[in-house]
Amino acid sequence: MKNLTIAIDGHASTGKSSIAKELAVKYGYIYINSGSMYRAVTLFAIENNLLKLTKTNINLFIDKLKEISINFKFNDNSLISEIYLNSRNIENEIGGMHVSKLVSEIAAIPEIRKEMVKIQRTIDRGKGVVMDGRDIGSVVFPDADLKLFLTASDSVRAKRRFEEMVKNGLEVSYEDILYNIKNRDLLDSTRSDSPLIIEKDAVVIDNSHMSINDQIDKISKLIKDKFSN
Ligand code: C5P
Numbered sequence: 001m002k003n004l005t006i007a008i009d010g011h012a013s014t015g016k017s018s019i020a021k022e023l024a025v026k027y028g029y030i031y032i033n034s035g036s037m038y039r040a041v042t043l044f045a046i047e048n049n050l051l052k053l054t055k056t057n058i059n060l061f062i063d064k065l066k067e068i069s070i071n072f073k074f075n076d077n078s079l080i081s082e083i084y085l086n087s088r089n090i091e092n093e094i095g096g097m098h099v100s101k102l103v104s105e106i107a108a109i110p111e112i113r114k115e116m117v118k119i120q121r122t123i124d125r126g127k128g129v130v131m132d133g134r135d136i137g138s139v140v141f142p143d144a145d146l147k148l149f150l151t152a153s154d155s156v157r158a159k160r161r162f163e164e165m166v167k168n169g170l171e172v173s174y175e176d177i178l179y180n181i182k183n184r185d186l187l188d189s190t191r192s193d194s195p196l197i198i199e200k201d202a203v204v205i206d207n208s209h210m211s212i213n214d215q216i217d218k219i220s221k222l223i224k225d226k227f228s229n
Pocket of ligand 1: 012013034035036038039103104105107108132133134135136184185188
């Protein structure tokens, strides 16, 4: 079987990254979480007082972005490519609510999207790649071999996210998370540049009542049926 490009898009907190990571491990592909790049830029904006998004400030922001580097390094323990901002590992920092509350506004800025997509497209797809996000099947890799769109009910997503954050020692409320995921979905699907959409050739998976294993089984079957000769 050839090495595939798998695009996983979908609503906030639908477990896209867990599925992407499992698939990457199973097939020996590279896994990139594109959401972590928008989160990295948001963290950079928070730390550099760049949150007033006027036209002048956006231009300043874009100029400053040219001075920073966003890289991924594979971690043998977590089995994921972790994100670095200027050689600082920010994988854990970017999951907090301070970033989640601002990221969709930053991600709606076309100049920022352009820079991120440029980096995402430099990835060597020859070895097989799984990338998750909001515009992977529509903009980043419209020629992806397999496009998946994950969704789940609001309450299931908020509960899963809440439990995950509490497990990681973060102080959060269920209501805040529920509001945040609904708000991000709204902003992400209504922005003018690269909105979250369901591509015609995407397979939609509602995982409200599916375990990670159920989903991996379903996707592996799709891959087998479509790509093994
Ligand atoms: O995937 P994650 O939930 O971490 O993404 C955080 C935010 O980054 C999303 O809510 C969205 O605003 C933005 N994003 C995006 N395009 C992507 C990935 C993420 O706009 N490809």
